[in-house]
Amino acid sequence: MDAFYASVELLRYPQLKGLPVVIGGGRRKVDEALEQLAEGQTHADIPLEAFARLKDYTGRGVITTATYAARQFGVGSAMGLMKAAKLCPDAILLPVDFDQYRHYSKVFKDTILEFTPQMENRGVDEVYIDFTDVPGGQRQGGRSLAKLIQQTIFERTGLTCSVGVAPNKLLAKMASEFNKPNGISIVLEEDLQSLIWPLACRKINGVGPKMDEKLMHHGIHTIGELATKSETWLISNFGKSTGAWLHRASWGKDDNPISLNSEPVSISRETTFDRDLHAVKDKAELGAIFTKLCEQLAGDLQRKGYQGKTIGIKVRYANFKGATRDQTLDIYTDDAATIRQAAGLCLKRMPLTQKLRLLGVRVGGLIKKSDDTKVESLSTPVESSDDLIAQMAEPAS
């Protein structure tokens, strides 16, 4: 399989170029700026003065993403906004605007689908592509196709896009990071030693903080060091499945195919409170939030056309420890009251002496609702689709 890993840089506001900007958190103050927007306007149309500075923010949010200028100060994704405010108090804080992201995400993915149906979703801004069978896809080792996709996306959205090209998904993902933003990187099998082995193990998709720490404990810091360990040794230290996987990954091996339009396994809603709430003392407030979450979740299910039978809740205590409870019903449901009732029973089984900072509701065991009221909308091919394919099929100039 020949794979692409492409990710669009969703954060792109021309008037903010070079300025430290973080996007994230933002429920209160920051939302006021958005309210000034007229129909059809985006963040890019708001004067800078309208936005809060990081130092003016109080709340529990985290950074979703940050400009490269902001990253110079050491702030980055998933960092608490209060901590980021210390590092870079004058950074502009923009609210997240998921409606806008969803829109650009769709244009991004629809564009790629014009080239090939072999696309795997990896969230709003990233996809894998298997371009083995794309006409002209092999030209210049995939670079021609990557360039054409990049250009087309830019013309339609103004967004840049980073692309990694490699023999499999594992390597393509790592390749995409070599040349951000708006770059194209090609990694071949023979580049393993020179390009991949010097990287930290953490760069392997699937090695998180925990596994990285364990690897460090064994003196393994780079992928190259990992590759010196035998499969037997890795299995005895990391278990059969993880050990064998680590061994293959360190040698750049991955035969997982693209997974197409997979059905969701679960759908959930959760919220972190403005202040920690106690199950008894703040019962009314908590109950109202709980009910609202169930209603939103039911709405999501109905809108997306799913019903589920496993209802679950999740809490996070004031000390940040979490717990879950779930219950499987005899029936499939997308009804708010049914979900609320089952979720309420779950909450009763939860230890509730400590205050809560988060409550979530989840529905799993999903099936597609088959009431025939929803007509599957046939996706009409976009005009330029043939042109794009034709361009790839033309002899290289």
Next chain:
DNA sequence: TCTGGGGTCCTAGGACCC
């Protein structure tokens, strides 16, 4: 001044059935 929201997959024990 702690740390969002939405997901997936894996593991592991117990229930229950054959």
Next chain:
DNA sequence: TCTGGGGTCCTAGGACCC
């Protein structure tokens, strides 16, 4: 009274990803 497997479902927790 003691002793089998295998398979599936349910529940809880945890690691990881975007």
